[in-house]
Amino acid sequence: xxxxAQQSTTRRDFLFVATGAVAGVGAAATVWPLINQMNPxxxxxxxxxxxxxxxxxxxxxxxxxxxxxxxxxxxNRTAKEIEEAKAVALADLKDPETDxxxxxxxxxxxxxxxxxxxxxxxxxxxxxxxxxxxxxxCHGSQFDTAxxxxxxxxxxxxxxxxxxxxxxxxxxxx
Amino acid sequence: xxxxxxxxxxxxxxxxxxxxxxxxxxxxxHLMDFPTPKNLNYWWTFGAILVMCLGIQIVTGVIxxxxxxxxxxMAFDSxxxxxxxxxxxxxxxxxxxxxxxxxxxxxxxxxxxxxxFGSYKAPREILWILGVLIFVLMMATAFMGYVLPWGxxxxxxxxxxxxxxxxxxxxxxxxxELLRGGFSVGNPTxxxxxxxxxxxxxxxxxxxxxxxxALHVPGNNNPTGVDVxxxxxxLPFHPYYTMKDAFGMVLFxxxxxxxxxxxxxxxxxxxxxxxxxxxxxPAHIVPEWYFLPFYAILRAIDFNLLFIDSKLLGVIFFGGSxxxxxxxxxxxxxxxxxxxxxxxxxxxxxxxxxxxxxxxYLGAQPADATGVLFSKICTAYYFIHxxxxxPVLSRIEKPRPLPTSISESVLAKSHA
Numbered sequence: 001x002x003x004x005a006q007q008s009t010t011r012r013d014f015l016f017v018a019t020g021a022v023a024g025v026g027a028a029a030t031v032w033p034l035i036n037q038m039n040p041x042x043x044x045x046x047x048x049x050x051x052x053x054x055x056x057x058x059x060x061x062x063x064x065x066x067x068x069x070x071x072x073x074x075x076n077r078t079a080k081e082i083e084e085a086k087a088v089a090l091a092d093l094k095d096p097e098t099d100x101x102x103x104x105x106x107x108x109x110x111x112x113x114x115x116x117x118x119x120x121x122x123x124x125x126x127x128x129x130x131x132x133x134x135x136x137x138c139h140g141s142q143f144d145t146a147x148x149x150x151x152x153x154x155x156x157x158x159x160x161x162x163x164x165x166x167x168x169x170x171x172x173x174x
Numbered sequence: 175x176x177x178x179x180x181x182x183x184x185x186x187x188x189x190x191x192x193x194x195x196x197x198x199x200x201x202x203x204h205l206m207d208f209p210t211p212k213n214l215n216y217w218w219t220f221g222a223i224l225v226m227c228l229g230i231q232i233v234t235g236v237i238x239x240x241x242x243x244x245x246x247x248m249a250f251d252s253x254x255x256x257x258x259x260x261x262x263x264x265x266x267x268x269x270x271x272x273x274x275x276x277x278x279x280x281x282x283x284x285x286x287x288x289x290x291f292g293s294y295k296a297p298r299e300i301l302w303i304l305g306v307l308i309f310v311l312m313m314a315t316a317f318m319g320y321v322l323p324w325g326x327x328x329x330x331x332x333x334x335x336x337x338x339x340x341x342x343x344x345x346x347x348x349x350x351e352l353l354r355g356g357f358s359v360g361n362p363t364x365x366x367x368x369x370x371x372x373x374x375x376x377x378x379x380x381x382x383x384x385x386x387x388a389l390h391v392p393g394n395n396n397p398t399g400v401d402v403x404x405x406x407x408x409l410p411f412h413p414y415y416t417m418k419d420a421f422g423m424v425l426f427x428x429x430x431x432x433x434x435x436x437x438x439x440x441x442x443x444x445x446x447x448x449x450x451x452x453x454x455x456p457a458h459i460v461p462e463w464y465f466l467p468f469y470a471i472l473r474a475i476d477f478n479l480l481f482i483d484s485k486l487l488g489v490i491f492f493g494g495s496x497x498x499x500x501x502x503x504x505x506x507x508x509x510x511x512x513x514x515x516x517x518x519x520x521x522x523x524x525x526x527x528x529x530x531x532x533x534x535y536l537g538a539q540p541a542d543a544t545g546v547l548f549s550k551i552c553t554a555y556y557f558i559h560x561x562x563x564x565p566v567l568s569r570i571e572k573p574r575p576l577p578t579s580i581s582e583s584v585l586a587k588s589h590a
Contacts, residue, residue: 038353039355071453120334122455136455137455137540138459156483
């Protein structure tokens with residue numbers, strides 16, 4: 001026995017490691033569904049795309065709608081707000097994006113953004129803060145009239161969800 | 175410490191049991207005869223008080239779960255139902271809610287006692303680490319419990335805290351969706367938080383058992399920080415400390431029941447009596463008071479550092495403020511345990527306490543410019559205390575002479 005144990009590798013060592021490896025893969029394969037059940041379920045994923053009519057939203061008015069359980073701001077911006085957003089130099093921005101990149105061509109009065117602050121997800125208050133845009137009450141992030149982060153802990157601009165204009169007054173989000 | 179068994183089975187039945195499952199011997203050694211330093215002050219009763227708090231939370235919690243419904247359509251109403259309709263439900267619910275605050279008050283005292291008297295130093299590092307682990311588990315449990323009433327503060331706490339995980343690069347967003355079970359906080363989130371909120375207290379109880387095991391290997395530290403030398407330094411745990419602890423528990427219950435009877439909501443927020451609305455964040459959201467220091471640290475970081483953005487950096491500091499506690503035994507290398515014999519440490523200790531209270535205060539203030547500036551200063555000092563002050567003090571400080579034994583210090587005091 002003693003001499004066998006001193007040999008560097010034996011068939012028994014190989015079988016031992018191989019068995020352990022198979023058991024490890026088996027354990028991981030068993031654990032995965034137990035974790036995966038926590039991921040968004042079919043009913044949550046089913047509401048991934050919505051249509052929304054812009055009729056009735058006056059200039060200077062915002063509405064908040066729900067998309068995938070997330071609140072989305074739809075704002076009909078005033079000419080002054082658009083002007084303010086365009087006047088900002090890119091160098092002043094923490095997350096540089098032009099106003100054109102955040103809106104759709106020909107529909108630049110419409111700003112569509114996920115309403116959760118990119119810091120920790122609170123809903124910023126509209127038409128407030130130092131930049132005339134949004135102010136997040138939770139940790140003090142300030143966004144301008146194009147929803148871009150200007151001040152405070154949020155790392156990026158408010159997120160523009162994937163959307164397109166089906167007609168001049170109808171958008172599809174998602 | 176293991177040669178203190180005085181147990182001899184009295185009857186034939188006890189002898190029979192002792193040879194098969196020595197549970198009576200174990201109880202006698204660890205709950206009754208355990209040699210405990212005879213100079214422990216009232217700060218040492220908080221260990222027993224904390225066991226009582228855990229017991230209260232588990233008993234009241236199991237009862238509340240008999241009446242609570244973890245579904246977003248009914249959760250808010252079911253808590254009101256408990257408070258209005260269930261027999262005695264008003265008191266049971268307020269004992270559970272107030273109990274969480276009292277639990278944290280006691281754990282903070284317990285932690286700060288350990289910090290002052292150097293209870294984390296060799297050979298008690300594992301004891302300390304298990305304690306910090308219990309603290310982390312308590313925070314997770316309290317957070318998930320706070321979500322269950324499904325008020326505005328509940329829902330927004332869940333949103334903000336789960337979002338912390340989204341700051342992790344690459345895996346952040348998938349992890350966030352995994353935790354929430356959706357793109358936003360919703361029914362799957364509430365339901366799993368309820369399940370985990372029920373589970374974690376029992377995990378805490380298990381870690382508490384390990385914590386006490388790790389305590390019973392080296393035995394208790396004491397206010398002098400000097401090791402136990404012989405039997406004259408100790409008293410049996412029962413009846414001396416069972417009675418002292420029981421008296422401490424009674425005193426502790428006075429403010430506890432005062433809150434529960436007369437001001438059950440004073441530590442909460444009025445906004446939590448509005449049902450959660452995922453489209454409106456309350457104007458001023460703050461966590462429960464026991465999270466405020468760490469919340470202030472999270473909020474203080476509003477700047478990018480190199481390639482790390484402010485959000486991730488905030489989370490790193492937030493996590494770091496807890497992780498650094500695990501490292502404390504290796505940051506403070508002074509051989510003298512008790513702050514009573516460390517003239518410089520004593521001052522810096524109290525400065526740290528004041529700074530911690532300041533962070534608590536700042537965490538509750540609105541996020542304006544002055545508040546954020548002071549939060550930054552206090553956050554910096556929090557880390558400087560651990561990373562700079564403690565290691566440096568250990569080198570330069572000249573401690574006062576230690577008593578040769580616990581007995582000597584006790585006798586010296588009575589002669590003085």
